[in-house]
Structures are given as C-alpha cells and as structure tokens.
Amino acid sequence: MTWGPPRQLTGLTARLALRHGTARARFTALYVALFLLSGTALLVVAAVVASGASSDSEAAPGSGLGRPATAALAQGRIDQLEQQLAQAHDLQSRQILIGSAVALGVMGVTSVGLGWFVAGRVLRPLRVMTAATRRITADNLHERLAIDGPGDEVKDLADTIDDLLGRLENSFDAQRLFVANASHELRTPLTTMRASLDVALAKPGPIPEATATLATRIRAELDQVDHLLEGFLVLARTRHAEFTDSARLALGPLALTALTGRAEDIAAKGLTVREDRIDDRAWVWGSRTLLRRVADNVVDNAIVHNVPGGWISVAVRAEGDDAGVSLVVESGGPILDRRRVADLAQPFRRLGADRTGGGRGSGLGLSIVAAVTQAHDGTLDLYARPDGGLRVTVTLPRTADTGEGVAR
Numbered sequence: 001m002t003w004g005p006p007r008q009l010t011g012l013t014a015r016l017a018l019r020h021g022t023a024r025a026r027f028t029a030l031y032v033a034l035f036l037l038s039g040t041a042l043l044v045v046a047a048v049v050a051s052g053a054s055s056d057s058e059a060a061p062g063s064g065l066g067r068p069a070t071a072a073l074a075q076g077r078i079d080q081l082e083q084q085l086a087q088a089h090d091l092q093s094r095q096i097l098i099g100s101a102v103a104l105g106v107m108g109v110t111s112v113g114l115g116w117f118v119a120g121r122v123l124r125p126l127r128v129m130t131a132a133t134r135r136i137t138a139d140n141l142h143e144r145l146a147i148d149g150p151g152d153e154v155k156d157l158a159d160t161i162d163d164l165l166g167r168l169e170n171s172f173d174a175q176r177l178f179v180a181n182a183s184h185e186l187r188t189p190l191t192t193m194r195a196s197l198d199v200a201l202a203k204p205g206p207i208p209e210a211t212a213t214l215a216t217r218i219r220a221e222l223d224q225v226d227h228l229l230e231g232f233l234v235l236a237r238t239r240h241a242e243f244t245d246s247a248r249l250a251l252g253p254l255a256l257t258a259l260t261g262r263a264e265d266i267a268a269k270g271l272t273v274r275e276d277r278i279d280d281r282a283w284v285w286g287s288r289t290l291l292r293r294v295a296d297n298v299v300d301n302a303i304v305h306n307v308p309g310g311w312i313s314v315a316v317r318a319e320g321d322d323a324g325v326s327l328v329v330e331s332g333g334p335i336l337d338r339r340r341v342a343d344l345a346q347p348f349r350r351l352g353a354d355r356t357g358g359g360r361g362s363g364l365g366l367s368i369v370a371a372v373t374q375a376h377d378g379t380l381d382l383y384a385r386p387d388g389g390l391r392v393t394v395t396l397p398r399t400a401d402t403g404e405g406v407a408r
Contacts, residue, residue: 234290251316273314283325299312314328325398
C-alpha cells in the first residue's frame, strides 16, 4: 500500500521548488514540507494504532460451550454490546483521523505564514548586509558592514566582507597614488627634454635640416606623451569623483567654446561645421573642468577621425527634466563595425589603423568621456553611422535653469 506519490516524482518536485524563487521562499517551502511530512507520519501512526485496537476488540472471546441457556442469552447480549462498542470505537477513530487531517490541512496553510515569517527573521541579517554592501562603492570603500551579534556563520561572513573591503580600499588608494605620482614624476623629464630641444634649436649658427626635422618630430612625440599623462590624471581623478569645481553649467557654451578653440584644425582639414541646435535650457550640475574636457574630447574625436572635406554636426538639446540634457556630436568618416563600436569607450581601444588619427590620438579620448559621464550620473552612447562616421551622444541629468555658474 502506497501512502504518497512515487519517490522520483517527490524528489523532482522538491528539486524544482528549491531551485527557483528567493531564499526566503525556498526556506518557507522547506519548512512547510517538513511540517506536512511529520504531520502525515503522525496520522499514519495514529491510524495503525487505531486499527490494531479495533482488531483486538473484534478478536475478544465471544461465547463458551456447555453454558446454561440463560448464560447463552446473557452472552449474546454481551456480544451485541461489544459489537456496538467496537462500532462506536471505529466511528470515533475515523472522526479523530478526519479531524486530525483537517487540522493538518489548516496548520499546513498556517505554516506557510509562519515559515515565511521565520525565514524572514533568519535571513534578516543577510538583507541588512546586502543593503549595506550595495551602498558601498569605489567612492566610500572606507565604510564597513560592522554587523553585531553572536559569532555565528552570518557574523563570520560579515567580517570576511569587511576584510575584503579593506583590501579593496588599500588597492584603490595604491592605484590612485601610483597613477598620480607616476604622471607627475614623468612630467619633470619631459619638461627637461623640451628645454634641451629649445636650447639646441636656439643656438647661434645654421642648424642642419635633418636636426631641425628630428627635433620637431621629438617635440611632437613629447607633446603626445604629455597628453597621455594628462589623460591618466583625468581618469584617476574622475574614477574617484574628486570634484573641486562643481557648479551649474550651460552645456551649449562648452560645445561652442570647443569648436571655436579648434577652428584652425577644422579649417586645415576642410571640414564643414553644422550647429543643428544649441538649446539655452541645457543646464547641468558638475565639474567645470571635466565637463569642458568632455566637450573638447568629443569635438577632437570628430575632427581627428574625420575625412578631408568632411563635416561635423554639433547639437545640445534639453528634452525634458526626465530625459536630461544631451550633447550630440556627429561626423563623417570611415565605416565602423557596429558590433564593436562600444569598445571605443575603453582605454587604448581603436577599430583598426584608420582611427589612429595620424599619431594624434592617445586612445584615451572617449574613455575619458565615458568616465566623466559616468561620474556625473550620465550615459554615453556611441553609434556607427551606416554611411560612415560616428555619432557620440552624452546625456547628463538636467538641473534648474538659474543662470548661475555658466562656463564660457
């Protein structure tokens, strides 16, 4: 006689129930399953005991031999009463079993709520740890979980996470210090080499043409290294959100200033500039220096990686409070791989030799734009145009149009 579903089906149901859902739901299902199994086992034991008692009653001696007629009549009455008593006992046993089954069902439903509550209490320290861990980012690694309580598994886990945060904080500090110190220290020999070139070229007397050409080339390479070091400093500063000049800024003047400052480069390449839309309501809050660097970098990218006689389109839009403010710089150029265009936001990533910019590109321009945008809670979107070129869209949260802190 089987008392439940096949073992394989039960195991499959249990595995499916425990693999899906939250840990609290799995704990609740486990509590309810254990309660129902123990309650069912108790009912089975009660049914077996009741069945044994009924069998003993039916097996009681019924009548004797050689008794007088009056004794036989009395014995018959006794047998009838015993039969009625056995029927009453069976009825009472069935009622008890039915009542117990109903009570088991009611308690099974109640155990769902109780199991949910108990599981919540058990998992509460883990929820606290999860919330605290989510609040801790690269900008506040000095914070710790600091979970109080007995020295159990949860406390050990919290202490382990605190130790990990401490190691991460030391690693971030060491990385930032190394980049800053290395960049500053390397600028000293660069300055010395520039001064040596200037002195050599300023000496009286004719200078060989080959020497002058070599000096010009070396100075251009030194400028490239200087730009690379400056990019390292900006990345290190941005990724640690070190803003000392935050203010309300109009994004339109930043874009126009970037175009004006590169008028000679635009004219040398024969580019046509289109100012599609410069919205006066495009106000943001952020670092004046870093956001100016964003505008400079996206305009530089559009110039350097463009084709001679190409075009550049610049627009600054304020679509709404929720949509934010967008700086859109679009340009012509070679056709890019749409599947890999997002890699341009990574340091030193290029999509082929045609995006080296004739040696001018450092490979950090768009990665700096991505880092600064992320630090200002914005988004960067890179779109490869079907007929060639790139569209760069920088979207930042919009702030109130107060007229304060305009960057010109």
